Amino acid sequence: MEINIKAMQFDLLENRFTLLAQGKGTLEGSTLIYRELADPAVRNEITFSDEGIILKRIADIRSTTVLKQGGRASASVRSPYGDMVLETELVGYRKDRGRWEAEYKIYSGPQLVTHQKFVWELSDIFD
Numbered sequence: 001m002e003i004n005i006k007a008m009q010f011d012l013l014e015n016r017f018t019l020l021a022q023g024k025g026t027l028e029g030s031t032l033i034y035r036e037l038a039d040p041a042v043r044n045e046i047t048f049s050d051e052g053i054i055l056k057r058i059a060d061i062r063s064t065t066v067l068k069q070g071g072r073a074s075a076s077v078r079s080p081y082g083d084m085v086l087e088t089e090l091v092g093y094r095k096d097r098g099r100w101e102a103e104y105k106i107y108s109g110p111q112l113v114t115h116q117k118f119v120w121e122l123s124d125i126f127d
Contacts, residue, residue: 001026001027001028002024002025002026003024003025003026003027003122003123003124004023004024004025004122004123004124005021005022005023005024005025005032005034005120005121005122005123006019006021006022006120006121007019007020007021007022007034007044007118007119007120007121008020008118008119008120008121009116009117009118010116010117010118010119011114011115011116012103012115012116012117013112013114013115019037020036020037020038020044021034021035021036021037021044022037023037025122027122030047030048030049031045031046031047032044032045032046032047032100032120032122033045033046039059041059042057042058042059043057043058043059044056044057044058045058046100046102046118046120048093048095048100051068051069052066052067052068052069052073052090053066053067053090053093053102054066054067055067055102055118060079060080061077061078061079061080062077062078062079063075063076063077063078064076065088065104065106066088067088067089067090067093067102067104068090069090072087072088072089073087073088073090074086074087074088075087075088075106086106086107086108086113087106087107087108088104088105088106088107089104089105089106089107090102090103090104091103091104091105091115097122098121098122098123099119099120099121099122100119100120100122101117101118101119101120102117102118103115103116103117103118104116104117
């Protein structure tokens, strides 16, 4: 179903905010699909499940970030220069009818690489 979406990224290490998307998106079950404002060729797929969250960014550089409740998981990045796998930690999440949130950290070995929070505001959702 088509919905309106506002996707926001908060970089908690750099204290930076980015508006990723604002406009039309699609909600298919527990998967939210939208394109980025800065580059409409970039597609994002966000899936919430009982086990955790999967964040996919589909572009020239592709990433899949798996976030699991109560444990660590992985993030993979595939680019023309090679592949990279990092460790992820889900800090917290929320999924309400009009607002989804995910806060997580990514590590390279013991080193914290990023600490982010994503917020997706959904409106005009019709059953």
